[in-house]
Amino acid sequence: MAIASDSSSTLTFHNSIPLKNPNVNLSKQVFSLPLFSRGVSWNSRQLKGKSFDSGLVRAIAEVNTKKEHKTSDFLRFDVVAETELRERGFLGMRKTKLVCTIGPECCSLEELESLAIGGMNVARLNMCHGTREWHLNVIRRIKKLNMERGFSVSVMIDTEGSQIHVVDHGASSSLKAEEGSIWLFTAEKFEGSLPFTAQANYEGFSEAIIVGDELVIDGGMASFEVIEKIGNDLRCKCTDPGLFLPRAKFSFWREGKLVERNYELPTLSSKDWADIKFGISEGIDLIAMSFVNDADSVKHLKDYLSTNSAKSIRVLAKIESLNSLQKLKEIIEVSDGIMVARGDLGVEIPLEQIPIVQQEITHICRQLNKPVIVASQLLQSMIEYPTPTRAEVADVSEAVRQYADALMLSGESAIGSYGQKALSVLWMVSSRMELWSHEENRGSILRESQLGDSLHDRIAEEICNFAVEMANNLGVDAIFVYTNHGQMASLLSRNRPYPPIFAFTGDSSAYMALNLRWGVTPLLVDLSDDMEDNISKTIDFMRTKRVINEGDTILVVSDFIRTHATTFQSIQVKKVV
Numbered sequence: 073m074a075i076a077s078d079s080s081s082t083l084t085f086h087n088s089i090p091l092k093n094p095n096v097n098l099s100k101q102v103f104s105l106p107l108f109s110r111g112v113s114w115n116s117r118q119l120k121g122k123s124f125d126s127g128l129v130r131a132i133a134e135v136n137t138k139k140e141h142k143t144s145d146f147l148r149f150d151v152v153a154e155t156e157l158r159e160r161g162f163l164g165m166r167k168t169k170l171v172c173t174i175g176p177e178c179c180s181l182e183e184l185e186s187l188a189i190g191g192m193n194v195a196r197l198n199m200c201h202g203t204r205e206w207h208l209n210v211i212r213r214i215k216k217l218n219m220e221r222g223f224s225v226s227v228m229i230d231t232e233g234s235q236i237h238v239v240d241h242g243a244s245s246s247l248k249a250e251e252g253s254i255w256l257f258t259a260e261k262f263e264g265s266l267p268f269t270a271q272a273n274y275e276g277f278s279e280a281i282i283v284g285d286e287l288v289i290d291g292g293m294a295s296f297e298v299i300e301k302i303g304n305d306l307r308c309k310c311t312d313p314g315l316f317l318p319r320a321k322f323s324f325w326r327e328g329k330l331v332e333r334n335y336e337l338p339t340l341s342s343k344d345w346a347d348i349k350f351g352i353s354e355g356i357d358l359i360a361m362s363f364v365n366d367a368d369s370v371k372h373l374k375d376y377l378s379t380n381s382a383k384s385i386r387v388l389a390k391i392e393s394l395n396s397l398q399k400l401k402e403i404i405e406v407s408d409g410i411m412v413a414r415g416d417l418g419v420e421i422p423l424e425q426i427p428i429v430q431q432e433i434t435h436i437c438r439q440l441n442k443p444v445i446v447a448s449q450l451l452q453s454m455i456e457y458p459t460p461t462r463a464e465v466a467d468v469s470e471a472v473r474q475y476a477d478a479l480m481l482s483g484e485s486a487i488g489s490y491g492q493k494a495l496s497v498l499w500m501v502s503s504r505m506e507l508w509s510h511e512e513n514r515g516s517i518l519r520e521s522q523l524g525d526s527l528h529d530r531i532a533e534e535i536c537n538f539a540v541e542m543a544n545n546l547g548v549d550a551i552f553v554y555t556n557h558g559q560m561a562s563l564l565s566r567n568r569p570y571p572p573i574f575a576f577t578g579d580s581s582a583y584m585a586l587n588l589r590w591g592v593t594p595l596l597v598d599l600s601d602d603m604e605d606n607i608s609k610t611i612d613f614m615r616t617k618r619v620i621n622e623g624d625t626i627l628v629v630s631d632f633i634r635t636h637a638t639t640f641q642s643i644q645v646k647k648v649v
């Protein structure tokens with residue numbers, strides 16, 4: 073059957089092949105990871121030092137040592153995804169992507185390799201910390217591992233941005249504020265540490281603040297009442313005792329509302345621009361932009377990247393201010409993805425609102441087809457302890473249940489003693505929750521709102537919606553998508569299908585960007601103009617590698633510009649012979 077949709081697009085249905093098991097009972101596969109069984113033991117008695125154990129991790133390490141994966145000239149396939157597929161089968165593949173912040177506790181080649189084996193899809197470098205040289209070494213090590221060891225870890229830099237915080241005096245790492253104590257907040261520099269004095273990094277920090285306002289540190293670590301304003305300095309009385317951590321952040325409140333102030337601080341400082349130039353020259357894949365307040369700042373960076381031959385770098389806006397929440401939709405529309413940066417968000421909005429805001433952001437991102445990372449304090453206690461709290465496990469599960477594309481570790485991997493173990497906890501909790509929500513949502517296809525306006529975009533979108541419905545109903549083993557820039561793969565991912573999506577692309581930047589997309593395993597391949605040839609060659613290749621086997625059923629989606637005039641869009645169901 074062939075349906076001609078317009079002169080330039082053809083939607084073809086190739087004759088369907090009898091399915092191995094058309095009424096496949098998914099629940100059988102769901103519980104192939106038995107309920108109450110442990111995937112990875114979190115029991116510290118069985119864990120020595122930082123290492124964690126699981127059959128899968130061992131298998132990846134073995135493949136890696138033997139270098140069996142040898143990156144083929146024809147096709148690049150992440151060694152971790154490949155081993156996961158061999159060991160666990162299609163439905164056992166993890167869908168939620170994992171981001172790790174790299175810091176002093178995980179920056180050696182060996183430590184980075186362990187994180188890659190442990191499922192790190194994206195390495196994040198927080199430019200607030202570390203020297204340029206340190207970041208350079210980390211980026212080069214990751215590229216080396218990708219090239220030589222068959223990983224596909226994308227590199228993301230996270231800008232420092234201009235934020236008002238307490239200057240680190242080099243005194244004790246945290247200062248205690250006692251109830252009733254009187255403190256001076258000043259932007260004046262002073263040497264060493266003065267008792268009851270906190271230095272702000274920006275002289276306009278007290279702009280628009282009046283006596284009676286409440287000063288809150290780090291979203292609730294301590295609170296003060298402003299009792300006197302002397303020039304730009306503020307004399308404050310501690311009303312809620314607590315701690316100043318290094319770089320503690322301020323927020324001011326009046327009658328229960330955040331005092332919004334228009335600092336003329338740029339979203340990207342001159343240091344940020346220098347870091348971005350450095351990132352471009354080192355071939356990074358993603359930029360996370362801190363303290364985005366409006367869509368224009370994102371557009372500005374994207375324009376800059378375009379005019380500097382770095383269009384392929386994807387820009388993620390971090391939602392971490394009240395301003396960004398007020399302009400959420402327009403920011404998401406112009407960005408290539410979003411980070412729910414709960415750390416700083418918790419300074420500007422009451423903590424109890426964060427779960428709702430997170431749900432809202434993940435929902436809008438999915439509607440608008442933008443990948444979303446849920447970040448900060450997911451497993452905070454694991455910075456110090458080898459096991460997560462029950463509440464942390466519930467928080468991670470909730471983010472997975474909301475279908476976030478990715479979860480992020482910050483201090484847990486950067487400075488924690490159990491970074492690899494924290495990563496394994498994310499892996500296991502997300503795998504478990506994915507299987508659970510898969511069962512919970514069975515039969516209820518989530519209809520996404522219309523995205524595109526042009527006929528071509530509308531067709532691509534409808535094909536992907538329909539393809540996912542078909543893949544779920546038929547119980548196919550996998551979805552293969554042939555995609556130029558990753559658009560079709562993202563539209564499939566947006567529908568959160570049960571089977572894993574294998575996205576074949578010839579564009580290396582699309583390949584690295586797809587690392588952030590829920591349920592997508594990108595494969596880099598030299599695609600030709602002949603789509604049938606692409607499909608049969610890649611299926612043969614996967615068959616030879618024994619990652620797919622005789623009898624597997626695959627739903628194939630393609631969107632490929634054949635010539636300037638025609639686009640070939642199709643859905644086919646293939647049975648591997």
Ligand SMILES: Nc1ncnc2c1ncn2[C@@H]1O[C@H](COP(=O)(O)OP(=O)(O)O)[C@@H](O)[C@H]1O
Pocket residue numbers: 173174175176198200201202415482483484486487
């Ligand atoms: N490159 C680095 N070098 C040194 N320390 C780092 C680095 N990256 C992160 N850290 C440490 O890890 C902690 C958690 O990281 P992150 O959440 O990204 O930063 P922040 O706490 O500044 O928001 C930081 O507070 C810092 O102590």
Ligand SMILES: C=C(OP(=O)(O)O)C(=O)O
Pocket residue numbers: 198200230362392412413414415416417447448482
């Ligand atoms: C991820 C965040 O940003 P950073 O760690 O750079 O402060 C956050 O605030 O949650």
Ligand SMILES: [K+]
Pocket residue numbers: 198199200230231232233362
């Ligand atoms: K940052």
Ligand SMILES: [Mg+2]
Pocket residue numbers: 362392413415416
């Ligand atoms: Mg932040």
